[in-house]
Amino acid sequence: MSLNLFQVLALIVLAALLVVTVVAAARGWASRREAAAWSALWLIAAIVVLWPGFLQAVARALGIGRGADLLLYCTVVVMMVGFLMVYVRLRRLRREMTLLVRHLAMRDAFVNPDRSRQA
């Protein structure tokens, strides 16, 4: 089996990504589960690069004309879900930040000295 230039370059990039993922997991930067998920993604990508017919076959089985179209649809769905997850997380983070800021403001409240002269 002879590889074309694109396949060679793509495989080099994917191999590098796999190495980075494994190293990250080994050094504890990413959890094992995360590392496994990313590794699976790189492996699937490698399979698709090596045997483009595989993607084509899956696309046809789903009633989509071309493998590239299937890839495009999947990308759109994944990105939209990703955006939603980031949005929800951002909201929670903002909420937590507000609670923290409120806690500090109440703890360090300035009380006017002339308050004591009244009442």
Place this chain on the structure above:
Amino acid sequence: MTRDAVYPTTSPITPNLRRDAFIIVAAYNEGPAIAEVIAELRRDYDNVVVVDDGSNDDTADRARLHATYVLSHAVNRGQGAALQTGIEFALERGARFVVTFDADGQHRVEDIAALLSPIAAGECDIALGSRFLGQSENMPSARRWALKLAVFFTRVVNRVRLTDAHNGLRAFSRRAAERINITLDRMAHASELIDQIRASGLPFQEVPVRIRYTEYSIRKGQSTRGAIRIVIHYLLGKVFQ
């Protein structure tokens, strides 16, 4: 202090009200106006709480001249967040009434007593200022239409009939303030507040108040584009809470 101190409705500010009402002023970059607004409030009320919402100017320093308490948000969190901070602080300090008052000088201090009197008399737990029941000076017509639209929005989405949904002058009894929890940090809190008032099941009233539209308060107010952003923010908040 007994729980059932008497608050006559006739005299505007009794010594009890003077002491028991906490006035919350949320301020973001209000340096030019804040000192005067606070000084005026302090003449009638002992407990004026300024929440400086991470201002970049000298708002906090100027507030300290006259305010009873100044709380500072380390970073800007929005008016809704600032009001909630003030409300929680007031409750912690034993407030029996909590009033929200805008920092830009658009409200009249005299109107606070008008809002407090039905609450003190036990007629309601929440009093909301309405500029459309009262008179307003120099209201720009674009502002008038935007506010009318907001009232319509409130009727449809919040299912509450109000004449003025977005007035910063409001008064709460202690038990009403305890049930309020503003979670929408920015300006959409006004609609959220109405939802919570309705959900609390506590009686509320609208009281006519007068708004002074000065060149300063108009500049500091909402633009129409800002209003659209607020609506979107509020609706997203309903979906993703």
